[in-house]
Amino acid sequence: MVGLGPGDARHRTPAALSAVAQAEVVVGYAPYLDSVRELLKAKEVVRSGMKGELERVRQALELAESGRTVALLSSGDAGIYGMAGLSLELAEELGLGCAIEIVPGMTAAQAAAAALGAPLMLDWASVSLSDLMVPWDRICQKLRGVAAGDLCCVLYNPRSKGRPDLLRQALDILSQGRGPDVPVAAVRAAGCPEEAVTRGRIADFPVEVVDMRTLVVVGDSTTRWGARGMLTPRGYVEKYGA
Numbered sequence: 001m002v003g004l005g006p007g008d009a010r011h012r013t014p015a016a017l018s019a020v021a022q023a024e025v026v027v028g029y030a031p032y033l034d035s036v037r038e039l040l041k042a043k044e045v046v047r048s049g050m051k052g053e054l055e056r057v058r059q060a061l062e063l064a065e066s067g068r069t070v071a072l073l074s075s076g077d078a079g080i081y082g083m084a085g086l087s088l089e090l091a092e093e094l095g096l097g098c099a100i101e102i103v104p105g106m107t108a109a110q111a112a113a114a115a116l117g118a119p120l121m122l123d124w125a126s127v128s129l130s131d132l133m134v135p136w137d138r139i140c141q142k143l144r145g146v147a148a149g150d151l152c153c154v155l156y157n158p159r160s161k162g163r164p165d166l167l168r169q170a171l172d173i174l175s176q177g178r179g180p181d182v183p184v185a186a187v188r189a190a191g192c193p194e195e196a197v198t199r200g201r202i203a204d205f206p207v208e209v210v211d212m213r214t215l216v217v218v219g220d221s222t223t224r225w226g227a228r229g230m231l232t233p234r235g236y237v238e239k240y241g242a
Helices: 014-022 030-035 053-065 084-094 108-116 136-148 166-174 236-240
Strands: 025-029 044-048 070-074 124-128 152-156 183-188 196-201 214-218 224-226 229-231
Touching (some): 014 070, 025 053, 030 044, 030 070, 044 053, 136 166
Parallel strands (some): 025 070, 124 152
Antiparallel strands (some): 183 196, 183 214
């Protein structure tokens, strides 16, 4: 299980590169494979499309069970909205004995936070707004918990053509108890050369700029836009002075 990072080659870890180099077979979603095509020479490659996660993992596990060394690719970190969990579940369900190593990668939340400044300096949460696997009412319950805890929040899978209104609903929930001026930012293609940032506030954030290549970062009640970006103070200056 290999996490490739948020997209740009400079954010791939040496461990991830080594895992791909040592693999006999590389399995992945077609765009992920395309992003590392220079690493795939002389390797067997197994491609799959969108929504092919179950079959992709099954193929990788079957190949590993047969004695092959397999790299199953995820973007970001394989254990954060990636294929690691499904791999462990399916291996257990099928009673397989092959070894599974999970190679961590930089998740998109880290890349987005770095692009903005330092918004995640205190406790924070990540919530996926995709309701393909989790019902929307359960997602709303999680968002209400984030709001009640006054946590910074990173929203994954924030807005698609099939669910264009859910992000606005999510921001309305997260604004509860915090007011209209909570800082919000959208980071598209975080960590990539085409990275783009949109800044705003929770009450009237322009959700139409957001798509599935975007992460939305929502501040807590202490987060502010400073001279050098989005900042959630940790309290050092307040406690010890400048």
